[in-house]
Amino acid sequence: MTTPLIIAVPKGRILSEVQPLLAAAGVRPEPAFFDENSRALRFATDADGIELIRVRAFDVATFVAHGAAQLGVVGSDVLAEFDYPELYAPVDLHIGHCRLSVAEPAALAATDDPRGWSHVRVATKYPHLTARHFAARGVQAECVKLNGAMELAPTLGLAPRIVDLVSSGRTLKENGLVEVEVIVDVTSRLVVNRAAMKTRAAVVPLVEAFRRAVAERQAA
Missing domain, CATH: 3.40.190.10 (Periplasmic binding protein-like II)
Structure with missing residues (x-):
């Protein structure tokens, strides 16, 4: 059985800005993901083999840097504070300004x-x-x-x-x-675990999907 690809996203106000980008990248979470009263932290999506976790903004970078999640959405402020060498930030999502x-x-x-x-x-x-x-x-x-x-x-x-x-x-x-x-x-960035980018075949296409989603949103 293939281990699911995990995307870590921050709790709070950024969720509403992340939702359309996730959808445009082909990742639509189960309804409970957007329920602020839900205590669940891990969620299924309609994309095969992709799950989401919802954690504190500062913890997104830690989950991805240590490989517990393969991708994440995190503010450039957090990236600068922690400066994890294991993180690659290939896409400025232009949200969370x-x-x-x-x-x-x-x-x-x-x-x-x-x-x-x-x-x-x-x-x-x-x-x-x-x-x-x-x-x-x-x-x-x-x-x-x-x-x-x-x-x-x-x-x-x-x-x-x-x-x-x-x-x-x-x-x-x-x-x-x-x-x-x-x-x-500060803006939010898509971050990737460097090791996962080399070893998980699904990571690069997903990064490209996010890049296209951002480009289409910017052009609209």
Whole structure:
């Protein structure tokens, strides 16, 4: 019996953007996949020999890098944070658009100039990416690792600034923060386990199917 090909996709808002690309690539999940109340994590599809798993965004890269899944959909922010050599990212899916930015309280921003920083203390889910960014600017970064509720850090004295994903900016505004520097623009990518690309015959045609789906969507 052939082991199924596993595609890892992130939970959350990106699911609605992933769905049409999956369908265009010939992979249509069972209805339970889109049920937000379902506790299931592994799902069948109408494509022979292909299954989906639904995991946390940060875990997609880990599942694929270690070969538990052969392909995945993951943000370029996560790829930069983990920098797994086992991952190949052949297709920019042009979904999940946002940016990774530095933000601080509005009162501080009124008198602050990021160009004058020599040392920063930030709360972030991206300590490695953040440290590399500031090191390239000659700025020493002290990173406090948090997995969520980043916006509380400045008001509770944990760190005066944060580095986090920004889309509309509404969450920052509602918490009295303003964006002062963009570190990198982010989109979701199709990632592939390098070993699986060489050993699983179905991987390359699937990558090409996603590439065509993205091209058709861009041309529409």
